[in-house]
Amino acid sequence: MKKYIILLVFSLVGFHSLAQGNKYVRINNEFYDDKRVHFGFLFGLSSTNFSMKADLLKSPSLSPRNFGFQIGGLANYSFNRFFELKSGINIALYDREITFINANGEDTNITRESTWFEIPVLLKYKSLRRMNHRMYVLAGSKFGIEANVKKNSSALSAQNIDLAIEYGFGFEGFFKYFKFTPEIRFSHGIANLYSAPSSTTSPYSNVSRLNSHNVTLYINFE
Numbered sequence: 577m578k579k580y581i582i583l584l585v586f587s588l589v590g591f592h593s594l595a596q597g598n599k600y601v602r603i604n605n606e607f608y609d610d611k612r613v614h615f616g617f618l619f620g621l622s623s624t625n626f627s628m629k630a631d632l633l634k635s636p637s638l639s640p641r642n643f644g645f646q647i648g649g650l651a652n653y654s655f656n657r658f659f660e661l662k663s664g665i666n667i668a669l670y671d672r673e674i675t676f677i678n679a680n681g682e683d684t685n686i687t688r689e690s691t692w693f694e695i696p697v698l699l700k701y702k703s704l705r706r707m708n709h710r711m712y713v714l715a716g717s718k719f720g721i722e723a724n725v726k727k728n729s730s731a732l733s734a735q736n737i738d739l740a741i742e743y744g745f746g747f748e749g750f751f752k753y754f755k756f757t758p759e760i761r762f763s764h765g766i767a768n769l770y771s772a773p774s775s776t777t778s779p780y781s782n783v784s785r786l787n788s789h790n791v792t793l794y795i796n797f798e
Contacts, residue, residue: 604752612653616798617797618796619647620646620666621646625789627639639673642673644671650796660699662697665695667693673688689726690725690726694718696742697716708750715743734770735770740765744760759796760793769786
């Protein structure tokens with residue numbers, strides 16, 4: 577009798593494990609990929625600074641990282657189940673600065689707080705969908721126009737048009753009524769934003785090149 581009880585217990589455990597392994601999972605937005613075009617909106621939080629070329633012997637300098645914020649709309653066009661074109665229009669707020677170290681060891685900071693309109697154009701490669709999620713990578717470019725600059729006595733002079741290359745990766749989670757997509761994206765400006773100051777005695781006159789640099793966490797809703 578004892579032998580049969582042990583056999584029954586093991587049979588029930590095996591059945592339970594099998595049932596758990598085949599547990600029904602609801603497929604949300606099952607036919608999402610049948611539609612070519614999707615729209616949505618996003619929020620972004622950036623770590624931003626300048627990549628800089630300067631005469632460090634005359635004026636040792638650095639560009640510390642500050643935070644930026646983005647909000648915008650997005651549009652995706654699917655070529656097939658693997659490739660997608662992603663674009664949109666973002667409004668971005670950036671606070672970038674350069675710190676110069678004087679000969680006496682004191683720091684001089686010049687900053688540029690500004691609002692940008694940005695248009696990214698990215699090609700996205702998606703993995704196969706597994707139940708309600710999938711991964712992807714993307715790469716492309718971003719065009720930006722500076723719309724407004726906060727004026728102050730220590731303002732940093734710079735160009736107001738930027739072009740950057742971007743790449744990153746993300747995760748798509750499908751829910752009942754929407755798709756939730758967190759994404760990490762790296763942005764490297766290729767346009768020289770440097771604009772010479774009016775005063776030649778400014779330490780900023782020893783800089784010859786400025787490029788934007790961002791690392792951004794985007795939260796997309798579609």
